[in-house]
Amino acid sequence: MVDIHAHILPFVDDGSSSLEVSIELIREAMDCGVKNQFLTPHFMKTRNFLSVAEENQKVFQSFKETIKQRGWDINLYLGNEIYYSIDVLESLRKKHILPLGNSNKVLIEFSLSEMLEDMPEAVHNISSLGYVPVIAHVERYSYLNRLDDIKILRRMGAMIQVNASSIVGLSGKTQQAKAMKMIKLNDVDFVASDVHASRLNHMKQAYALVLKKFGRDMAEKIFNNQSVL
Amino acid sequence: MEFFEYRNVVIETPNSAEAEAYRKLELNIQMMSIDQKTQVIQCTSATPEDGKTTTSINLAAVYAEKGKKVIILDFDMRRPKIHRAFHQPNDKGFYDYITNDVDYHELIIHDKSGIDLMLTGKHMSFPHIVLESHKTIDMVQALRNEYDYIIIDSPPILSVTDAMIISSYVDGIIYVVAYNKTKKEDAKSGLVQLQKNNSRVLGAVLANIDVRKNKVYYGYYGKYTSENKDNI
Numbered sequence: 208m209v210d211i212h213a214h215i216l217p218f219v220d221d222g223s224s225s226l227e228v229s230i231e232l233i234r235e236a237m238d239c240g241v242k243n244q245f246l247t248p249h250f251m252k253t254r255n256f257l258s259v260a261e262e263n264q265k266v267f268q269s270f271k272e273t274i275k276q277r278g279w280d281i282n283l284y285l286g287n288e289i290y291y292s293i294d295v296l297e298s299l300r301k302k303h304i305l306p307l308g309n310s311n312k313v314l315i316e317f318s319l320s321e322m323l324e325d326m327p328e329a330v331h332n333i334s335s336l337g338y339v340p341v342i343a344h345v346e347r348y349s350y351l352n353r354l355d356d357i358k359i360l361r362r363m364g365a366m367i368q369v370n371a372s373s374i375v376g377l378s379g380k381t382q383q384a385k386a387m388k389m390i391k392l393n394d395v396d397f398v399a400s401d402v403h404a405s406r407l408n409h410m411k412q413a414y415a416l417v418l419k420k421f422g423r424d425m426a427e428k429i430f431n432n433q434s435v436l
Numbered sequence: 437m438e439f440f441e442y443r444n445v446v447i448e449t450p451n452s453a454e455a456e457a458y459r460k461l462e463l464n465i466q467m468m469s470i471d472q473k474t475q476v477i478q479c480t481s482a483t484p485e486d487g488k489t490t491t492s493i494n495l496a497a498v499y500a501e502k503g504k505k506v507i508i509l510d511f512d513m514r515r516p517k518i519h520r521a522f523h524q525p526n527d528k529g530f531y532d533y534i535t536n537d538v539d540y541h542e543l544i545i546h547d548k549s550g551i552d553l554m555l556t557g558k559h560m561s562f563p564h565i566v567l568e569s570h571k572t573i574d575m576v577q578a579l580r581n582e583y584d585y586i587i588i589d590s591p592p593i594l595s596v597t598d599a600m601i602i603s604s605y606v607d608g609i610i611y612v613v614a615y616n617k618t619k620k621e622d623a624k625s626g627l628v629q630l631q632k633n634n635s636r637v638l639g640a641v642l643a644n645i646d647v648r649k650n651k652v653y654y655g656y657y658g659k660y661t662s663e664n665k666d667n668i
Contacts, residue, residue, distance in 0.1 A: 293558055296527040327437060332525045356437040363439065 208410060208430050209243040210236060211307055212288060212314060212343055212368060212399035216266055219258045220249040223404045226273065232402060233274055233281060239400075239410035243282045243436060246270075247314055250304045251290035259303040263287075284308030284436075288343055291315045291329045299336055306338055310435045312366065316343040322350045330365045341366040344401060346373045346386040354385075357394050366396040371413035372406065374398065390421060390429065398429045442490055442521035446497035447549055458494040461610075461641060462502075465495075468608065468638050476576060476586045477638070478606040480599045482626030483592050486614040487643030489517045492589040493551075495610070500550035504584040507544065507552040509576070511602055512591045513563035516556040522547050529557030533575065534566055540575050552583070563591075567601045576605055593626040603635040611637055614644040 213236070214222025217229040236244050248263055249256035267285045274283060286307040289295050298304045299313065306313045313333055317324055326342070333340040345357060346369050357367060369386045376383040389395050398417070402408045410430070418426040445454040465474055479492040492508055499506040510518035510529070519526035524545055532538040535558075545553040560566055579586050588606060593599045603609055609630060613623050630637055 293527045296525050328526070331520055332527065335519070335523045335525045353437070359437045359439045 208239065208241045208414070209245075209397070209432055209435060210241045210400050210402075210410060211245045211286070211312075211341065211397050211432075211435055212247050212370075212401050213244060214246075214248065214288075214401070214403045215244070216246040216248050216263065216270060216285075219263055219266060220251075220256045221254075221403060221405075222248065226270070228404045229270060230273065230277075232404065232408070233279065233283075235408045236400065236402070236410070237279060237281050239408050240414070241281065241400075241410060243284065245284045245286050245307055245399075245435070247286040247288040247307070249290065250287045250295070250298070252292065252294070253290065259298075260287075260305050261303075263305070286314055289313060289315045291317055291324050291333075293324075293332070296332055296336060299333070299338065307341070307435050311338050312341050312435050313338040314341045314343050314368070317348060319347050320349055322348075326351070326356075326360060327363060330360055330363045334364045339364060339366055341368050341397065343368050343399075344370045344373065346370070346382045346389065347378065352385070354388060354392060354394070357389060358392075361394060367394055368397040368399050369395050370401045371398050371409040372401065374413040374416055375409050377409065387420070390417065390425065395429050397432050397435075440520075442493060442517070444493050444497050444521070444549070446494050446501060450501075455494075458491075458498050461491075461495060461639075462498040465608070465610075465638055472607070472636075474608045474638065475580060475584070476588065476606045476608075478588045478590050478599070478602055478609045479612060480590045480603075480609060480626075481592050481612040481614070482594050482618055482622040484515070484595060486592065486618050487612045487641070488512075488592070489521055489589055491610060491612050491641050491643060492587050493518070493521045496551045496585075496587050497549060499585045499587075505552075505582070506550075506585040506587065507554060507579060507583045509554045509579075509586060509588045510556050511563075511567060511588050511598070513556050513560050513566070514591055514596065514598070518553060518589055519555045522549070522551075522553060524553065524555060526555050527557060529555035530566075531557035531560055534560065534569070534571060540578075564597050564601060567598055568604075573605050593629055594622060600629065600633055600635075603630060603633055606636075608636045608638040611640045612643050613640055615642055617644055 215232045217223045223229040271283050287304045345367050373382045373386045400408045400410050414430050479488045481488050496506045510516050533540045590599045590602045
């Protein structure tokens with residue numbers, strides 16, 4: 208499994224505030240079957256999560272070493288979950304914020320409750336810098352209900368990520384139905400954990416559910432999308 | 437949400453009938469300019485999505501093709517589109533000149549098409565105030581000394597006052613009407629507003645035509661004069 212969205216890196220955002228907890232989160236990811244784990248700290252001005260690439264790299268290298276010493280069979284990659292505003296374009300140019308691992312894909316999120324930014328504009332702007340925007344937890348945006356809009360964003364070059372917790376129904380029936388419908392319409396590129404210390408990892412259950420409903424090909428396509436490696 | 441993309445046929449399919457139609461448009465403008473210089477050209481329409489941006493970018497491509505130095509100014513600050521047409525990020529532009537006093541030369545994008553661009557940049561709250569400011573007019577005047585042609589992509593006339601403000605400092609206006617879309621009444625009232633403003637309308641472009649389906653209109657560009665205004 209490939210998990211492109213997780214707040215496991217310690218000390219850098221609201222994900223984990225201790226090394227022990229972060230190690231435990233990695234162990235849980237491995238239990239779920241994750242072989243490639245992206246660590247994607249928030250970059251979010253409004254909540255003051257502004258640790259830049261250079262700082263994150265230091266923490267990441269040290270954390271990676273800790274996991275390596277345990278001999279665990281998991282690959283770790285660094286990225287960011289970027290809360291979109293027009294200013295992040297300059298941060299991307301300056302490489303203060305990171306794409307996912309060595310790929311050209313950038314994980315972006317928006318306000319969950321109200322449309323503060325024009326999503327197609329965001330997709331255009333990031334694409335025109337040479338990156339592929341991956342829109343995080345699409346099912347969670349309350350104002351993005353037309354499934355045709357997801358198709359438009361994809362046509363513009365965006366990729367779509369949904370949360371495992373939404374698939375298993377932990378975010379309510381509406382978000383679950385939306386996520387399932389998107390999978391059915393072949394509009395999901397990645398399922399990810401979006402795990403924090405405060406939230407359990409649901410990748411295993413979500414995989415089982417998708418496997419049961421849509422078959423192995425679909426489950427592998429969206430839980431084991433290698434295009435980001 | 438709506439998917440849209442702009443086609444620059446002059447660049448993408450230079451031998452097409454559509455590209456040829458834009459070359460005719462340029463020729464018509466040239467003919468209109470024998471006695472009166474036409475260097476700063478505004479593209480506008482009565483209503484949104486009538487084809488202003490497509491006209492702006494294709495006309496600019498004709499000038500670039502002829503080796504002329506051309507710049508497009510995106511003065512549609514409410515719904516900017518030029519960055520989309522040229523696949524450019526829109527975080528730097530006119531906003532920085534107006535708000536942060538950045539030298540406008542630093543904000544001009546030299547696109548690989550040979551066309552220079554001044555994008556809107558970040559969102560501005562009061563476009564009409566900005567557009568009639570001395571600072572804006574000074575920049576347009578200064579650009580006259582640096583470019584052969586300046587094309588201004590502007591908002592539609594019937595939506596906001598911006599287009600009328602811009603029309604006061606351009607040499608001529610191209611009025612775009614979309615076939616099978618722009619309402620006749622809207623097209624007329626937009627034109628009446630421009631007339632009342634004593635604007636120099638160079639002519640009209642009938643856009644949105646599928647030349648394969650509408651051979652009768654093949655490559656048609658209507659030249660607007662006070663005599664034939666009722667035909668629009």
